[in-house]
Amino acid sequence: MKELTLPNIELPEEAEYLRKEIREFLNKASIQGSFEPKCDTWLGGYSAEFSRKIGQQGWLGMTWPKKYGGHERSALERFVVTEELLAAGAPVAAHWFGDRQTGPLLLRYGTEEQKQRFLPLLAKGEIYFAIGLSEPNSGSDLASVSTRAKKSGNKWIVNGSKIWTSGAHHAHYMITLVRTAPLGDKKHEGLSQILLDLSAPGITIRPIHLMTGEHHFNEVIMEDVEVSEDMIIGEEGEGWKQSLAELAYERSGPERFMSTYPLLEELVRRLSDSDSDYAKIAVGRLVARLWTLRKMSLGVAGLLEQGKSPEIAAALVKDLGTEYENEIIKVARLLIPSNPSVTAESRFDALLAQAILHAPGFTLRGGTTEILRGIIARGLGVR
Numbered sequence: 001m002k003e004l005t006l007p008n009i010e011l012p013e014e015a016e017y018l019r020k021e022i023r024e025f026l027n028k029a030s031i032q033g034s035f036e037p038k039c040d041t042w043l044g045g046y047s048a049e050f051s052r053k054i055g056q057q058g059w060l061g062m063t064w065p066k067k068y069g070g071h072e073r074s075a076l077e078r079f080v081v082t083e084e085l086l087a088a089g090a091p092v093a094a095h096w097f098g099d100r101q102t103g104p105l106l107l108r109y110g111t112e113e114q115k116q117r118f119l120p121l122l123a124k125g126e127i128y129f130a131i132g133l134s135e136p137n138s139g140s141d142l143a144s145v146s147t148r149a150k151k152s153g154n155k156w157i158v159n160g161s162k163i164w165t166s167g168a169h170h171a172h173y174m175i176t177l178v179r180t181a182p183l184g185d186k187k188h189e190g191l192s193q194i195l196l197d198l199s200a201p202g203i204t205i206r207p208i209h210l211m212t213g214e215h216h217f218n219e220v221i222m223e224d225v226e227v228s229e230d231m232i233i234g235e236e237g238e239g240w241k242q243s244l245a246e247l248a249y250e251r252s253g254p255e256r257f258m259s260t261y262p263l264l265e266e267l268v269r270r271l272s273d274s275d276s277d278y279a280k281i282a283v284g285r286l287v288a289r290l291w292t293l294r295k296m297s298l299g300v301a302g303l304l305e306q307g308k309s310p311e312i313a314a315a316l317v318k319d320l321g322t323e324y325e326n327e328i329i330k331v332a333r334l335l336i337p338s339n340p341s342v343t344a345e346s347r348f349d350a351l352l353a354q355a356i357l358h359a360p361g362f363t364l365r366g367g368t369t370e371i372l373r374g375i376i377a378r379g380l381g382v383r
Contacts, residue, residue, distance in 0.1 A: 002381045006299030006313055015080045022081055025057060026088045037089030039354040040259040043361070044216050045091030046170055048125075054085075054092070055125030060099045064107060069120030075305040079254070079298060086258040087265070093167060093216075098122045098129040100253060101246050102175055105193075109234030109242055114195070118173075131250075132162040132176035132196065132220060133243065142177070143187045143240060147222065149178040149194055156180075156194060156232070158225040166365070168205050168218040174198055175246075176222075177239055180232075191239035195231040196222070212342060212357045245309050251366050252300035252314035257293040257321030259362065260328045263351040264290070267332045270348055282331050286324075293321050312379035319372045322362040329355045 029035060029050075038045060054060055062078040064070025085092050103122050106114055121127035138144045147160025158178060168174060174196045181190030198205065202225040208217040234242050264286060271279050296317050303310045332338075332352055339346075340353035363369045377383035 002379070004312060004316070004380060006296055006310075007302045008295070009076065009298040009302040011076055011080065011298075012074070015074070015077045018077050019080050019084060022057075022059070022084045026084065026090060029053075029090075030088070035089075035091050037262050038091075039089065039262050039351055040358040041089050041091050041093065042086065042096045042255045042259070043093055043166060043365070044214060044358070045089070046093045046167070047091035048094050048128075048170075050091050051095040051125035051128075053125070054095065055123060060095055060125050061103055061119060061123030064103060064119060064123065068107070068115050069123035071123075075301045076298070079301045083254040083258065083294070086254055087261050089262040094128050094170060095122070095125050096255075097131055097167065097171075098127065101131070101250050102129040105175065105233065105242065105246050108245065109193075109238075111230065113230060114233070118195075127173070128167065128171045130165050130168040130171035130174040130198070130218075130220075132165055132168075132174040134164050135161060136163050136219070142243075143191070145177055145179060145191065147176065147178045149180050149192065149227070151180075151229075154229050156227045156229060158194065158196065158222045158227055160222055162220045162222075163217075164208070164365070165218045165220050166216055168198060168220050169207065169215065171198055174220065175233070177243055180236055180239075188240040190237055191243075192236050193233040193239045193242055194227055195233060196225065196227060197231075200225050200227070202226070210357065210361075244311055250314075251318035251372075252297055252304075252310070254294065254297050256318045256366070257290065257297070257324050259358070260325045260355045261290075263332055263348075263355045264328050266348050266351055267328070267335065270336055276335075279335050282335060286328060286331060289324055289327075293317065293324060296320075312376055315367065315372045315375045315379075318366055319369055319376065322369070325355075325362050326359055329359060 035050060058071050059081045061070040062073045063075050066072055103119060106118060133142060135145050135147060149156040149158045176194045176196045178192055178194055179190055180192040202223045204221040206219045207215045208219060209215055268283060271283060300310050300313050300317060336348060338349050338352055340349050340356055342350060342353045344350045
């Protein structure tokens with residue numbers, strides 16, 4: 001069995017100064033009523049105004065070069081901003097995917113024209129991206145995607161559909177995995193990534209509603225959509241490799257274990273005067289696991305800072321993290337009598353309801369648990 005090691009990262013002093021700054025900003029925004037703290041806001045908390053405010057603070061595109069609108073700060077400083085936004089339950093869904101993975105993808109593989117065109121707007125919080133990977137018949141087996149892009153003169157003609165596309169109804173563009181060569185014996189080959197303008201003729205966005213009636217997911221249908229040839233990302237046929245590199249950013253961040261953090265915080269507050277040893281032990285275990293996951297995620301951030309692509313470690317963080325998010329819900333329901341409802345006056349009941357209703361998606365988005373464990377097993381040489 002191969003050894004999987006992560007560096008033990010300690011946050012630098014400047015990161016802790018930044019933490020105080022963002023906490024002051026969030027506290028002020030909360031008092032002013034700019035947002036109401038909720039669970040799972042990196043998926044469901046959409047506010048274009050709030051995203052622009054974050055961009056004005058210099059907290060988007062933090063690690064990117066200044067010539068592209070970035071701020072040339074460290075990945076660890078960005079980590080602090082990310083976890084503080086999640087802990088506060090702030091509405092960050094609008095800019096989340098673009099800041100988390102589209103920007104780094106373009107920096108690594110994009111053309112100079114693409115970088116100049118998109119990155120400054122991303123850093124300002126003025127443009128939003130969706131990720132077009134899964135399809136109706138290609139979920140966990142992602143390499144079997146059938147959406148095709150055929151060359152016609154100086155354009156690509158795209159036909160197919162993507163599903164579970166978070167935020168596509170708000171996004172301006174979608175990073176789309178397409179097949180640009182006929183399917184052969186090796187289905188991972190012949191795939192490419194294309195920047196798709198979601199306002200282009202031939203695109204239909206159909207909502208997929210949650211049990212709550214909320215609209216976060218979509219099916220995106222593409223019928224003879226024309227895309228200029230300069231919108232392909234990286235090398236034609238290298239889409240699979242590029243997508244895997246992108247997933248390291250998607251799977252390892254604190255959003256993979258902090259979606260239900262506002263509920264945990266409220267649980268601790270409600271039990272602060274409890275004399276129950278059982279409650280103290282149960283909450284203590286949750287806090288200990290949170291700290292462990294945070295250290296793991298920081299380790300991945302440290303490797304990304306070094307320019308490495310730790311796909312196996314990122315998959316492990318995602319697997320353990322989403323399991324932990326569900327554990328918070330379970331413990332909260334056991335320890336405090338409740339009547340969960342999204343319209344409840346009780347903050348605990350409202351947060352618990354939000355967490356319960358969003359929970360089915362925790363272990364699906366970013367890769368199902370079964371697929372992630374297969375990736376980890378193969379990476380460690382035990383499968």
